């Protein structure tokens with residue numbers, strides 16, 4: 337099966353919407369941006385053997401590729417609209433393509449994003465790049481640089497399960513109380529699309545947790561030129577993580593592991609009630625874990641009041 341037949345068979349049966357003037361099939365897609373909005377754009381690449389195991393199911397790969405991109409748009413307080421898919425395939429495996437495109441289509445419909453185009457090439461490693469475009473009301477984009485002294489620091493969901501899922505898959509950890517949700521988090525993370533969008537007008541800074549809590553919060557602190565103090569015991573973790581992370585060091589390792597795709601954000605104390613009520617509406621737990629301080633750097637305090645040595649060990653390519 338050649339390139340054009342493959343695109344026709346697996347990637348043209350995706351729904352469009354009113355914003356799509358010209359979709360798949362021309363040299364480039366044509367879209368109508370919403371009035372009085374900025375466009376927000378981001379790309380993320382997944383490579384076989386680096387971001388997922390070589391034998392990962394096609395559906396999981398599709399799911400994660402779109403979700404990690406959606407997560408970046410959520411962290412800007414923006415609404416996702418369109419995406420492109422650049423796919424590099426070592427071979428044409430129709431069963432693989434079928435489940436890949438089915439899961440991608442279902443998830444794109446669920447999240448209200450339209451596949452507007454892409455590129456298909458052959459290459460020695462399976463790799464895919466999704467470029468996603470969203471929109472945010474002019475001026476309401478949420479940057480990493482907006483945290484201010486006295487702001488409170490919050491996270492959504494649980495932190496550390498993504499790293500735990502990776503460790504379980506790599507068999508670095510053999511068993512936990514409830515392995516399934518951790519593996520699920522690693523293979524099928526969930527972007528906080530609706531909550532991220534609704535938080536936009538309330539928060540001062542936001543980032544999604546892809547490289548680990550301390551590294552990602554560190555990015556906010558650096559860009560905002562401030563520091564933060566975090567209570568270790570206030571960081572929400574699953575029962576599974578509690579069951580393995582008996583000491584500060586192992587817990588810190590998991591919290592620093594990445595792949596959670598939760599939101600980390602800062603907001604003035606006056607916004608807290610509204611934030612918690614939005615969390616309720618969107619059925620997404622939100623927990624305050626600390627506050628922004630004038631002294632630069634991140635201080636993590638454990639139960640007996642001592643500061644932990646948190647070295648920045650988030651995941652880095654070429655590191």
Ligand code: ADP
Pocket residue numbers: 343347359360361362363364365421422423451452453454455456
């Ligand atoms: P061109 O040669 O003009 O770059 P292509 O042959 O690469 O065009 O692609 C033809 C059409 O199919 C384009 O509209 C492109 O956006 C779309 N397309 C190619 N690959 C994919 C894919 N994997 N998913 C979605 N659309 C794709």
Ligand code: MG
Pocket residue numbers: 454455456
């Ligand atoms: Mg092309």
